[in-house]
Amino acid sequence: MGKYTKMAYSSAEEMIFGTAKNPVKYGRDFEVGGGQVYPELVPHPRPGSEETKKSLMREYERMVTDSLERAIALGFPGIQIELEHVWQMTKNPDWGGDIAGQTKKIQEDFFRKYGLKSAIRATIADNRKPDLENIRDCRSLELALKTFETSAIAGADNLSMESVGGKEISDHTIVRQDIRGVLFGIGVLGSRDMEFMWKQIVDIATKHGATPGGDTNCAQANVAMFMAGGMLDKSVPHTFAAITRPIGAARTLTAYEMGAKGPTKDCAYEDPIIKAITGVPISTEGKTSACAHADLQGNLIAAVCDLWSNEAVEYHDMFGGTTPAVFTEILGYDVALMNTAIEMGKAKDLQAMFINSDKYRDVHSYVVAPDAAYEIGKAIVDNNSSYYARAKAGAIKAAYLILEDSRMLLSNFEKEALLKTLKDLESFPDKEENFVDQCISIYKKSIPGFKPQNYGL
Amino acid sequence: MAAVDFTKIFTRYDLQKETGEKGLLAGKDEVLQRVIECVVEGDDENIVAAVGAALNVHDPMEVIREGLVKGMAEVSRLWDEGIYFLPQALISSDVMLEGIDICENKLGGLMEKKGIVVTHTAEGDIHDLGQKIVNALLRANGYEVVDLGKDVPVDNVIEAIKKYRPAMVTGTALMTTTMTAFKKIANRLKRDNIQVPFVCGGGAVSLEYVNSYDLGIWGKDAQQAPLMAADAVTGMNWEEIREKYNG
Numbered sequence: 068m069g070k071y072t073k074m075a076y077s078s079a080e081e082m083i084f085g086t087a088k089n090p091v092k093y094g095r096d097f098e099v100g101g102g103q104v105y106p107e108l109v110p111h112p113r114p115g116s117e118e119t120k121k122s123l124m125r126e127y128e129r130m131v132t133d134s135l136e137r138a139i140a141l142g143f144p145g146i147q148i149e150l151e152h153v154w155q156m157t158k159n160p161d162w163g164g165d166i167a168g169q170t171k172k173i174q175e176d177f178f179r180k181y182g183l184k185s186a187i188r189a190t191i192a193d194n195r196k197p198d199l200e201n202i203r204d205c206r207s208l209e210l211a212l213k214t215f216e217t218s219a220i221a222g223a224d225n226l227s228m229e230s231v232g233g234k235e236i237s238d239h240t241i242v243r244q245d246i247r248g249v250l251f252g253i254g255v256l257g258s259r260d261m262e263f264m265w266k267q268i269v270d271i272a273t274k275h276g277a278t279p280g281g282d283t284n285c286a287q288a289n290v291a292m293f294m295a296g297g298m299l300d301k302s303v304p305h306t307f308a309a310i311t312r313p314i315g316a317a318r319t320l321t322a323y324e325m326g327a328k329g330p331t332k333d334c335a336y337e338d339p340i341i342k343a344i345t346g347v348p349i350s351t352e353g354k355t356s357a358c359a360h361a362d363l364q365g366n367l368i369a370a371v372c373d374l375w376s377n378e379a380v381e382y383h384d385m386f387g388g389t390t391p392a393v394f395t396e397i398l399g400y401d402v403a404l405m406n407t408a409i410e411m412g413k414a415k416d417l418q419a420m421f422i423n424s425d426k427y428r429d430v431h432s433y434v435v436a437p438d439a440a441y442e443i444g445k446a447i448v449d450n451n452s453s454y455y456a457r458a459k460a461g462a463i464k465a466a467y468l469i470l471e472d473s474r475m476l477l478s479n480f481e482k483e484a485l486l487k488t489l490k491d492l493e494s495f496p497d498k499e500e501n502f503v504d505q506c507i508s509i510y511k512k513s514i515p516g517f518k519p520q521n522y523g524l
Numbered sequence: 525m526a527a528v529d530f531t532k533i534f535t536r537y538d539l540q541k542e543t544g545e546k547g548l549l550a551g552k553d554e555v556l557q558r559v560i561e562c563v564v565e566g567d568d569e570n571i572v573a574a575v576g577a578a579l580n581v582h583d584p585m586e587v588i589r590e591g592l593v594k595g596m597a598e599v600s601r602l603w604d605e606g607i608y609f610l611p612q613a614l615i616s617s618d619v620m621l622e623g624i625d626i627c628e629n630k631l632g633g634l635m636e637k638k639g640i641v642v643t644h645t646a647e648g649d650i651h652d653l654g655q656k657i658v659n660a661l662l663r664a665n666g667y668e669v670v671d672l673g674k675d676v677p678v679d680n681v682i683e684a685i686k687k688y689r690p691a692m693v694t695g696t697a698l699m700t701t702t703m704t705a706f707k708k709i710a711n712r713l714k715r716d717n718i719q720v721p722f723v724c725g726g727g728a729v730s731l732e733y734v735n736s737y738d739l740g741i742w743g744k745d746a747q748q749a750p751l752m753a754a755d756a757v758t759g760m761n762w763e764e765i766r767e768k769y770n771g
Contacts, residue, residue, distance in 0.1 A: 114700040114733070153701040154648035196650055196674065231650065238653045243618075244611035290653060294610070298538035301603070302610040305538075381700060381728075428534045474530070478539055480609075 070324055070451045075346030079441035082339075082371045083414050084405050088346025090373075091328050093224040093278050094186025095178040097145055099330045100348030100373040104405045106398030107188070107333060107350050107376040108134045109149040110391040113383070117155045120162050127166045128173070130382050130391045135177045135185070137392035143399040145184030147350075147374055148174070149333070150223070157192040157214045164217025171222030188280055189223035190332065191215050193264075198235040198516030203263060203523075212267055219275035226272045227280035227332050232260020232522065233318075236506075237287040239514050241294060241303060241311065246462070246488045247495065249311050251506040253287045254458025255499070257318040259522040265325035273326075281347070282322040283335035284315030292336065292431055293360060304484035306469065306477065309430040310492075313443045313461030316340035317454065320447065323347055333376035336364070336431070339440035340461075342371055344448055350374035355398055358390070364432035367425035370418050371437055375402050427474050430481070434465045442468060455499035463492050555581055556591045559623065563595025564602075566615035568622065575623045584627035588635055592623045596664050603747075614657070617664035637668040639691035639757035641749075642684050645674035646705040651698035654726040657746040658694055665750035678708045685713065685720060692756040693720050694749060698727035710737040721762040723752055731770055741766045 075088045087100025099105065110130035116122050131148055138146050148170060150156070156163040167189050174185040191214050194207040202208060215226055233256030240248025261282060272279040283289070288311040295308035316337035323329070329347030331338045333356075338349040349372055354365030356378030362368075369375060375398055380390045387393045408417035418437075425432040433439055443461045450460035466489040469475050470482075477485065496502045503524060510517050551557030555578040562571040578587045599616040602608040628634055641662050645652040652674035659669045670688050672680060685693055697703040706724045713720065724734045725743030734742040739762050743749060748769065755765050 112701060114704045117701045117704070153699060155701065158648070194648075194650055194675070199673070238656065242610055242653070242657060243614050244609075298536065301606055301608075304609060304611075307611075423528050423530075424533060427530050428536075476536060476539055481538075 071320065071344050071448050072451055073448055074344055074441070074445055076343055076441070079343065079437040082343060082437050082441070083418060084369060084372050085409050085414070087329070087342065087348035087373050089328070089348070091278060091330060091348055094147070094184070095174055096184045097147065097186040097224070099147075102409070103144075104372060104402040105145045105147060105184075105374055106143065106395065106402050107147040107149055107374040108391060108395050108398060109151050109333070109377055109379045110134065111151070111379040111381045112153060113381060117153055120159065120165070123155065123162060124166055124169055126382060128169055130389070131170050131173050133389045134391040134395040135173065135183060137388065137395040138183060138399060139177065139181050141396060141399055143395070143403070146395065146399070147186045147188060147225075149188040149190060149376070150218075151190045151379060152192040152214070154192055154194060157194060157211055160210060160214040160217045163189065163191065163214040164221040167218045167223040168221035186224040187222060188225040188227055189215075189218035190227040190229065191218065193228055193231045195231060197232065197518075197521055198514070201518075202232065202260070202521045212271065215268055215271045216275065219271060219277040223277055225278050225280035225330065226268055227282065228264065228268060229283050229285045229332065229334070230257075230261060230264050231286045232264070233257035234286050235514060235517055236510055238290065239510075241287070241291045244304065244307050244484065246307070246310065246491045247506065248510060249287075249291070250314055250455070250458055250462065250492070250495070251502070251510070253284065253311065253318050254314045255455050255503060255506070256522045257284070257287060258321045258454035258458070259524075261318060261321035262325060263523070265322045265327060269326035279322075279327040281327050281329055281331035281335065281341075282319055283332035284319050284337055285332070285334045287318075288312050288315030288337065289334060292362070295431070297361065297363075298429070304481055305430050306481045306485035307488055309434050309469065310462050310465055310485070310488050312337055312431065312434050313340065313447070313465045314458045316443065317447050317458035317461050320344060321454070330374050333374065334378055336362075336368065336435055339368075339371050339435050339437055340444045340447070343437070343441045343444040348373035350376050352376040352378045355394065355401060358394065363429035364425045364435060366421045367432050367436055369401070369405070370421045375405070427476070430469055430475065430477070433469060433472070433475055439465070439468050453499040455502050459492060459495065463489065466492070551594070552590050553581075556587070559587060559591030560595040560598065563592055563616050563620050563623070564598050566612060566619055568615070568619050571619045571623050572626065575626045579627070579630055584631040585635065588624055588627050592620045592627070593666070596620045610657070613664075614660055617660045621663055638666045639753060640668045640670060640688050641692045641694060641753055642670045642672065642681070642688055642690040643694045644672035644676040644681050644696075646695055646697035646702040647675055647677050648705070649697045649699060649702040650674050651727065652696065654696040654746060655694070658696065658749045661746055661750050662753060665753070667750070667753050678705055678712065681709050682712050682716075685718060686716075690720060692753050693722045694743070695722065695724045696726035697724070697729055700728045700733075703729045703733065706734065706740065707737045710739045714738050719761065721752065721756050721765050723749065735766065735770055738762075742770050744769075
């Protein structure tokens with residue numbers, strides 16, 4: 068399909084948790100975005116368990132079983148399990164495949180015995196190194212594609228990825244507050260790499276009857292967000308980090324233009340923008356991912372979710388059981404509250420509470436609130452003449468939304484950083500080819516290993 | 525819906541912590557002052573001219589010491605006091621290193637470094653941003669960095685340590701399932717009786733894990749790397765450094 072030129076929703080008001088314009092059905096009687104929110108549990112193996120295939124499979128067997136048992140114990144109607152690959156699961160395609168197959172068997176058993184609805188997302192690791200190898204023809208790519216295949220054949224319902232195209236540029240430029248490099252690394256190179264990767268992922272999924280899920284700008288906009296950190300951190304200005312998010316959204320959108328159907332990846336904080344544009348169901352994570360990292364939108368990011376996730380929790384014992392069991396419980400009750408609100412006709416009220424909790428807590432929360440996300444999405448689709456043009460338009464729109472809302476308070480430092488970023492964005496060339504030429508000339512000198520050929524340039 | 529009083533929901537501590545003014549150090553003369561300003565301002569457009577002008581009247585080591593290094597010291601102070609953020613520190617570091625290159629060319633050799641540090645990102649891990657920040661901060665503080673890059677096999681790290689005999693080694697990792705390479709490295713070094721401080725940090729790497737093997741010192745953030753390196757080159761052993769930072 069071509070690029071998106073219109074929004075899936077007529078307004079932000081129309082967007083709500085649990086319902087997506089284009090719901091997805093897969094797994095064991097599992098529908099995402101069809102009127103109900105489900106938990107998505109992401110267990111992570113303990114260090115050392117990855118030493119052998121046998122020990123890692125045993126670890127996953129325990130983690131998945133603990134989660135499903137808790138879901139049954141507490142009466143949760145359904146759950147998705149994400150197998151977010153540790154390096155060894157993608158490096159050895161049979162490991163990834165066999166763990167997916169084992170998980171399917173456990174889920175089928177619970178479905179047969181109790182009717183627990185369930186599904187599996189397999190997120191294959193992108194171990195390509197853009198500054199060190201030809202990322203369009205390397206062993207890491209070959210293994211990743213093979214592992215998509217083994218996972219789909221074994222029973223993964225949803226194939227996802229956290230792709231890293233353009234990371235050599237964005238890593239260097241995020242920490243130098245260089246918006247040109249961010250726009251180039253994420254908006255242009257990231258999008259071009261997504262096009263390359265997602266054509267192949269969609270083909271594999273289609274061939275084996277799996278659903279191509281989605282991607283995330285975890286490797287880039289999340290780097291900026293986590294570098295910005297908490298309110299008093301001094302690594303990257305929060306306003307600068309917030310402007311990387313619309314650029315990340317324009318880039319992540321490419322997966323859905325190449326045929327991905329969702330539900331999207333949980334760590335894609337750009338997902339509210341993606342849902343507004345595409346109508347695919349989204350997975351998000353907030354306060355429930357405190358086990359993996361802190362963020363400033365713990366409630367708000369649930370506002371339009373269809374799956375509610377914990378990002379990743381390492382397998383350990385807690386007083387209340389093992390971590391997969393405990394986090395299944397936390398997620399399960401969170402979504403029970405959302406589903407209660409839906410059933411009682413109070414979903415918009417609960418959504419307003421989620422939003423008001425965090426919208427003005429931080430600028431990054433602000434840009435992913437449904438109203439801002441919708442406006443940013445509209446700027447992206449209205450300027451869809453190139454990857455560059457749409458990413459730049461989304462970024463400029465976000466900057467103006469922040470500046471023009473008097474309730475979004477900024478320190479002098481943050482405001483200066485935002486004004487500088489906006490000024491830089493508005494000074495860049497109109498045409499993508501001119502911008503690309505400019506960037507290649509700058510970054511070939513300053514970033515060792517940057518190879519435009521990796522992106523077909 | 526009723527108007528919401530957000531102050532009852534969250535506290536914006538960042539707005540209470542607006543910081544003070546930045547100042548500039550006074551250089552020994554006008555040309556060195558200009559070099560200092562370029563470093564403090566992260567001015568990559570004028571550093572070449574400023575260093576060139578300084579080299580017309582001063583010897584290269586003086587330009588490094590009284591201009592470039594002095595400017596970077598001021599940047600460190602501004603960062604410590606919360607006036608500068610990481611980007612300003614990194615840009616200034618880039619500018620300073622560009623200036624040092626020019627001085628070294630004039631000198632006809634490399635300036636004497638404080639010591640060698642071997643850095644790497646763990647095998648299986650491609651997330652090397654933390655390592656790159658560590659590299660920049662170490663270089664800005666006068667250390668020679670042997671950068672092994674990312675996804676580095678254990679054997680290659682051991683080989684580099686034997687070859688360069690560094691004062692300190694660093695390892696970064698994002699994932700708990702890749703940080704296990706650190707323990708393997710530490711065990712191999714111990715077996716070969718190499719007592720080098722091995723600073724490990726990043727992402728999910730915990731103090732508990734790093735302190736579970738000999739040589740391991742947990743690095744909380746990149747800013748600690750030059751401080752630990754300074755301790756290592758002045759003769760503190762790994763146990764003393766661990767006690768100081770992790771004790």
